[in-house]
Amino acid sequence: MEFSISKKAKTVTTALMGVGLLFTAIGIFTSISDHHFATRLLVNGLVNSFFFFALGLGALFFLALQYATETGWYASVKRIIEAVAGFLPYGMGILALTLLTITFLDGAHIYSWMDPEMTNPASHHYDEIIDGKSAYLNKPFFWIRTILYMAVYFIFLRGFRMRSLEEDRIGGTELHFKNYRKGAIFLVFFAVFSSTSSWDWLMSIDVHWFSTLFGWYTFAGMWCSTMVVLVLLTLYLKSLGYLPKVNDSHIHDLGKWTFATSFLWSYLWFSQFMLIWYANIPEETTYYLMRIENFKFIYFAMFLINFSFPMLILMSRDAKRNAGILSFVGLIILTGHWFDVYVMVAAGSMGAGAKLGILELGIAVLFVGFFIRVILVNLTKSPLTPVNHPFLDESIHHEI
Amino acid sequence: MAETVIYAMYDDDDVLKDGAKKLVAKGVKISEVFSPFPIHGIDPIIGIKNTRLGIMAFIYGLTGTVLATYGMRFFMISDWPMNIGGKPNGSYLDNMLAFVPITFEFTVLCAAHGMAITYLLRNKTLPGLPAQNPDPRTTDDKFVMEIRLSENTKFDAAELETMLKETGIIELDQKELK
Numbered sequence: 001m002e003f004s005i006s007k008k009a010k011t012v013t014t015a016l017m018g019v020g021l022l023f024t025a026i027g028i029f030t031s032i033s034d035h036h037f038a039t040r041l042l043v044n045g046l047v048n049s050f051f052f053f054a055l056g057l058g059a060l061f062f063l064a065l066q067y068a069t070e071t072g073w074y075a076s077v078k079r080i081i082e083a084v085a086g087f088l089p090y091g092m093g094i095l096a097l098t099l100l101t102i103t104f105l106d107g108a109h110i111y112s113w114m115d116p117e118m119t120n121p122a123s124h125h126y127d128e129i130i131d132g133k134s135a136y137l138n139k140p141f142f143w144i145r146t147i148l149y150m151a152v153y154f155i156f157l158r159g160f161r162m163r164s165l166e167e168d169r170i171g172g173t174e175l176h177f178k179n180y181r182k183g184a185i186f187l188v189f190f191a192v193f194s195s196t197s198s199w200d201w202l203m204s205i206d207v208h209w210f211s212t213l214f215g216w217y218t219f220a221g222m223w224c225s226t227m228v229v230l231v232l233l234t235l236y237l238k239s240l241g242y243l244p245k246v247n248d249s250h251i252h253d254l255g256k257w258t259f260a261t262s263f264l265w266s267y268l269w270f271s272q273f274m275l276i277w278y279a280n281i282p283e284e285t286t287y288y289l290m291r292i293e294n295f296k297f298i299y300f301a302m303f304l305i306n307f308s309f310p311m312l313i314l315m316s317r318d319a320k321r322n323a324g325i326l327s328f329v330g331l332i333i334l335t336g337h338w339f340d341v342y343v344m345v346a347a348g349s350m351g352a353g354a355k356l357g358i359l360e361l362g363i364a365v366l367f368v369g370f371f372i373r374v375i376l377v378n379l380t381k382s383p384l385t386p387v388n389h390p391f392l393d394e395s396i397h398h399e400i
Numbered sequence: 401m402a403e404t405v406i407y408a409m410y411d412d413d414d415v416l417k418d419g420a421k422k423l424v425a426k427g428v429k430i431s432e433v434f435s436p437f438p439i440h441g442i443d444p445i446i447g448i449k450n451t452r453l454g455i456m457a458f459i460y461g462l463t464g465t466v467l468a469t470y471g472m473r474f475f476m477i478s479d480w481p482m483n484i485g486g487k488p489n490g491s492y493l494d495n496m497l498a499f500v501p502i503t504f505e506f507t508v509l510c511a512a513h514g515m516a517i518t519y520l521l522r523n524k525t526l527p528g529l530p531a532q533n534p535d536p537r538t539t540d541d542k543f544v545m546e547i548r549l550s551e552n553t554k555f556d557a558a559e560l561e562t563m564l565k566e567t568g569i570i571e572l573d574q575k576e577l578k
Contacts, residue, residue, distance in 0.1 A: 274497045278485065315458070399441060 003242060003379045013373040020366025027359025036353055039109045043346050044360055045098040046110065048367040050201060051225070051341045053091030054218075055371070058226025059084035060157050061190055067160070067183025073253055075395035076245045079384050080233050082164060084226065086378035087371060088157050092150045099146060099201070103139055110349040113137040113207045129208050137204055149197045156186045164386065171388030194219045202341075205348035209287045211276070217268040218344075224261035224306075225337040228330040230254055233375065235323045242384055248321045249400045255320030262310035262333060269303055287348075294352045295343050302343065306336040338364065402576050404549040404557060407534050408564045409542055409571035413439045416543045419567030420445050423547075426563060427554060432546040434538040456518055457511045464510030468503040534575070542570075 031037055063081045066074045074081070107114030117125040119134050130137070159182055167175045195215025203214045211217075231254045237243050238251075276284045291299045309329050319325045346354040386392060410416040417439060420430055430446040433439065443450075473492045476482055476499075481489045489495050520526045538544050547560060555563075561572060 270500065274500065277497050278487075280486070317454070 003384050005376045005380060009376055013369045016365055016369025020362050020369055023358050023362025024366060027357060027362050031359060039350060040355065042102055042108050042110055043349055044363045047342050047345045048363055049095040049098045051338055052367050052371050053095045054222035055226050055229050056085055056088035056091045057153060058222045060088055060153060062226060063160060064183040064186040067179040068187055070180060072391035072394035073250065073398045075389040075391045076385050077234055077250055078386050079382060080230060082161060083375050083378040084229055085157055087374050088153060090374055111204055113204060114139055142200060145200055149193045152189050165382060167389065168387040173390055176390045202344050205345060206287055211272055213268060213272045217272055220261060220265040220268050221337050221340050224265045225334055227254065227257040227261050228334045231258055231326055232330050235327055245385055245396045249398045252320045252400060255314060255326055259310050259314045262306060266307035290351055291343060291347045295347055298339055299343050302336050302339040306333050309333055405575050405577055406547045406560055407573040408545045408569045411542055411570050413543055415568045416545060417442055422567060423563060428547065429551040430545055431548045431551055434533045434544040436539050453515060453519065457515045460514030461507045461511035464507040465503055468506035472499045
């Protein structure tokens, strides 16, 4: 069945973008003369472009995972995953633009290692630790890596999408096995890139600090947010009467993924926090000290919500099959994960000077509107249920 | 009170499932099905209620959490306060983080063992107990449907047997249970 965007959805997404733009403009006008305004603006850009880029990337990863494991049940929601993954090129564009601006501003107090003063022994800003890391953290190498990540993601995304549409036309199992191989290869790339890219884009903000768990932690947050988006999108389409073949069991499975990845995220958050708390080494504890001093409420509230909401509410089987409960929990933890990324970026770059005002709200709303619109447009471009997926029959009879 | 039980044997789970659907549609009450593996989707057909093992798992887990918390508070804080790695244990809350992994492990331990033992007790399959299945072949490659006459007062034994024979059985057996 073909999907067409309803008038209401068009109005709502346009309104979101409009309100977002308006709030952003108000935010810019009221705070443009503030100290560190450029940093604040770029922090917002980085938070949102990374968060929404990660949603697309999470969907691409999830799709590759289904291919590599030859999963059957997901076939009838495959186009939804593809639609979310289809945001990736836009997300990459905005992220690259933000990173480029930051690079031209010599780090803009976000990536302090980009500041040439930091690695110049003659300067009184000279920082020995940053200089020691400069073999890895320098502008050219940073851009080589960034372009490499994005190119690989883009090539795989294009390939999966192309083969998916081709499968609709010709069917057969040859494309399926090709997807299987490509999915596995993508996972190998992704295993490395998901860690290193989170070091480059997020961990290097707190440049003196490092954590080997950081990549996994970022990845788990990204995965969990993606699952929430997939659940919400599926429920939205179901409520409009699309996807007649998607039954409670598919929703239940997506709900289980949300539940499980929430745990994965909480587990990694806690592992990182507890080890650093236990060892109590000054170089490591600075990261948490900054967050506890300046963001105590957001930081801990975010953790408790992202952990306890799915844990307590989504535990039972009936809850995972209930559209109302799933959307309620989903929206709350999606906001929670946005705050997670916000604290990751803002605490390291602005510290006590970070603000959470109309500018932050405006830019986030603008991104939400744009993100939803792009996904809905992506959905219109192909039949909502793949026609010739080899596991389609299994998926239609999915029952748990 | 003696009870007459009919055992119908099948050699394919799908045949049994289709047969069960037809019988239930005619109003026959099937009391049990014996199978070497779980037959997907048989529970709603023969009217078996959803298991409550999940609820018990939650309760066992909660018991584990409470026991671990209480135990560690007693061992490490009240009874013999310890100073580990420069972290003196004056209060439970200040050192809560250190106790989380053990609390988690003990929660899982209690939930898993509680569930396994409950399952074995409830099914009367603790090691050493006599087998519950009517025919040893149901642990190999055969499937048996059990119908009790006392639950099917509408039909007599002969009627039930005729209906069963239409569903593709391979063997039919009738027993008097004490």
